[in-house]
Amino acid sequence: MxxxxxxxxxxxxxxxxxxxxxxxxxxxxxxxxxxxxxxxxxxxxxxxxxxxxxxxxxxxxxxxxxxxxxxxxxxxxxxxxxxxxxxxxxxxxxxxxxxxxxxxxxxxxxxxxxxxxxxxxxxxxxxxxxxxxxxxxxxxxxxxxxxxxxxxxxxxxxxxxxxxxxxxxxxxxxxxxxxxxxxxxxxxxxxxxxxxxxxxxxxxxxxxxxxxxxxxxxxxxxxxxxxxxxxxxxxxxxxxxxxxxxxxxxxxxxxxxxxxxxxxxxxxxxxxxxxxxxxxxxxxxxxxxxxxxxxxxxxxxxxxxxxxxxxxxxxxxxxxxxxxxxxxxxxxxxxxxxxxxxxxxxxxxxxxxxxxxxxxxIKHFISAFGEHVIGKEVEQAINDALKETNASINEFTVAPQINPEQGLPYHEWFVEFANAPENLNTFAETIDQSLQEQNSYYKDLITGKVLMPLKITLVKKEGFKDYMKSIGKLGGQNKIPRLANDRKIADKLYQMRLVK
CATH class of the missing domain: 3.40.50 (Rossmann fold)
Structure with a gap:
């Protein structure tokens, strides 16, 4: 009634x-x-x-x-x-x-x-x-x-x-x-x-x-x-x-x-x-x-x-x-x-x-190589990959890897999966393809062999929660930046051994 x-x-x-x-x-x-x-x-x-x-x-x-x-x-x-x-x-x-x-x-x-x-x-x-x-x-x-x-x-x-x-x-x-x-x-x-x-x-x-x-x-x-x-x-x-x-x-x-x-x-x-x-x-x-x-x-x-x-x-x-x-x-x-x-x-x-x-x-973007990748693009790309592979995530963030130990630089994606895809390579390839379709600068850098395609680094279960807790920003209105032009978050995740 x-x-x-x-x-x-x-x-x-x-x-x-x-x-x-x-x-x-x-x-x-x-x-x-x-x-x-x-x-x-x-x-x-x-x-x-x-x-x-x-x-x-x-x-x-x-x-x-x-x-x-x-x-x-x-x-x-x-x-x-x-x-x-x-x-x-x-x-x-x-x-x-x-x-x-x-x-x-x-x-x-x-x-x-x-x-x-x-x-x-x-x-x-x-x-x-x-x-x-x-x-x-x-x-x-x-x-x-x-x-x-x-x-x-x-x-x-x-x-x-x-x-x-x-x-x-x-x-x-x-x-x-x-x-x-x-x-x-x-x-x-x-x-x-x-x-x-x-x-x-x-x-x-x-x-x-x-x-x-x-x-x-x-x-x-x-x-x-x-x-x-x-x-x-x-x-x-x-x-x-x-x-x-x-x-x-x-x-x-x-x-x-x-x-x-x-x-x-x-x-x-x-x-x-x-x-x-x-x-x-x-x-x-x-x-x-x-x-x-x-x-x-x-x-x-x-x-x-x-x-x-x-x-x-x-x-x-x-x-x-x-x-x-x-x-x-x-x-x-x-x-x-x-x-x-x-x-x-x-x-x-x-x-x-x-x-x-x-x-x-405007401060959260990646343009370490002139690509100017923005939040909307990375969110669209990961959404495309989730639909393609039926995976689901808890959280993610992206950082540039400018000085890898070997090979070309690349974008490193830190992803905490709720339900991981059967094939992580397919997941990464779908993201990379979506980014290239959305951002012509990124595509030129990949095809021009300035960057190698992105790499995915797995974050442990509740890893992002532990990271936010470590910096005193757990809960409330606080949220993980989707991307950055530096490796402050990336380095911290490694230092805390939150990556697999």
């Missing part, structure tokens, strides 16, 4: 879907309004005065006055806010700092303001409502929902709350979901990830779980512990579990493994959240790409990844983007980030409406 709550969700979903259609159908006008409001609201801030915001009338003016920056270049402004100053990047003080681990700067403090906070919550809610509106499925709202995330315990620094984004968002769960939501507050506060997952298993086993959400690699650990405890597939343990919500990494390399762990196919929704903003969510089950959030206080610019490291790369807005081109995404937000390079690369799958996929990281 359908509950009143499930029935009421459908008309609410319809209203939200109409609102979303209104702004997604007028993307350029929506973005222009966001741009003008951002400039106006921040004109009297320190940053606004430093960059003459009062003279900015259009995007060309903005480009002339505000250079593209990463966290390092913005850090001196952020440090002033951390020290307690107001009206620096945005009016007043932020509500929170989302603390993330930077690759070069140590801890990064990303501001979240009272203007930006709602979009972090509403976008995830809207993704579920769009799913309900499209499919008509709403009975899952009566079951229990789990969101695997970081601890909600926050610290305070000069009047600003400090914590991980997922922990901050945990404080904003709507009242109507509080009773449905797991894990409990006490379990969510457990810092040690393995202890936390064990506690989550105990809490969820007797419940009617209908939605499970989190980064695939960490949800996988939860699923495996459930199966170990019960000797049943996840879909048999939770009969009404039919919706998996994920973000952070491409799900495709995990899909076969997950379907095996669950024992059946379930619907999924992809999200694109980050500490800097909630950028996109999957709005259609049968469409590739996520709907770019254009009315959430974020103004977007794009630079072709191929030209990003040029002296003066061209910055374009939505009106000039093209489908299939790899762009570095630049954002300006109502949290006070201005022409900010978050480090992600995206590709547009549609321009009516604007839908994107995350294609990789």
């Amino acid at each position: 359908t509950s009143i709550k499930a029935l009421l969700t459908k008309p609410f979903a319809k209203i939200v879907a109409k609102r979303i259609k209104r702004w997604s159908s007028n993307p350029l006008e929506t973005q222009e309004k966001v741009f003008q409001k951002l400039i106006s609201e921040a004109a009297s801030t320190v940053f606004g005065k430093d960059h003459d915001f009062v003279s900015i009338n259009n995007h060309d003016d903005f480009v002339k006055r505000v250079p593209v920056r990463d966290y390092e270049a913005l850090k001196h402004y952020v440090e002033r806010i951390v020290d307690g100053e107001e009206n620096i990047l945005w009016k007043g003080k932020p509500l929170y700092f989302a603390k993330t681990s930077g690759t070069t700067s140590g801890a990064k403090y990303i501001p979240i303001t009272k203007e930006s906070m709602p979009s972090h919550v509403e976008a995830a809610r809207n993704a579920i409502l769009m799913y309900i509106n499209e499919t008509g499925k709403s009975s899952f709202v009566d079951g229990k929902m789990i969101f695997l995330q970081g601890s909600p315990i926050l610290k305070e620094q000069n009047g600003i709350q400090l914590g991980r984004l997922s922990g901050i968002v945990a404080h904003y769960v709507p009242k109507y979901l509080q009773k449905n939501r797991l894990p409990s507050w006490e379990t969510n506060c457990i810092e040690d990830w393995e202890t936390k997952v064990d506690a989550i298993v105990e809490e969820t086993l007797p419940e009617n779980m209908t939605i499970i959400s989190g980064i695939p690699s960490w949800v996988q650990m939860y699923f495996e512990k459930l199966i170990e405890k019960t000797d049943k597939k996840v879909g048999d343990i939770f009969k009404n579990f039919n919706l998996f919500i994920f973000g952070g990494v491409n799900y495709e390399p995990y899909r076969a493994k997950f379907e095996n762990l669950i024992g059946r196919k379930v619907d999924s929704i992809e999200l694109y959240p980050a500490s800097e903003g909630f950028f996109a969510f999957q709005d259609k089950q049968d469409e590739k790409g996520m709907l770019l959030q254009l009315n959430s206080g974020i103004f977007y610019e794009f630079i072709e990844a191929e030209h990003f490291f040029d002296e003066s790369p061209k910055r374009i807005t939505l009106k000039d983007v093209k489908i299939g081109v790899n762009y570095v995404m630049i954002i300006s937000t109502n949290a006070g980030l201005w022409a900010y390079n978050i480090g992600d690369t995206v590709q547009f799958k549609s321009t009516a409406p604007f839908r994107v996929i995350v294609s990789g990281r």
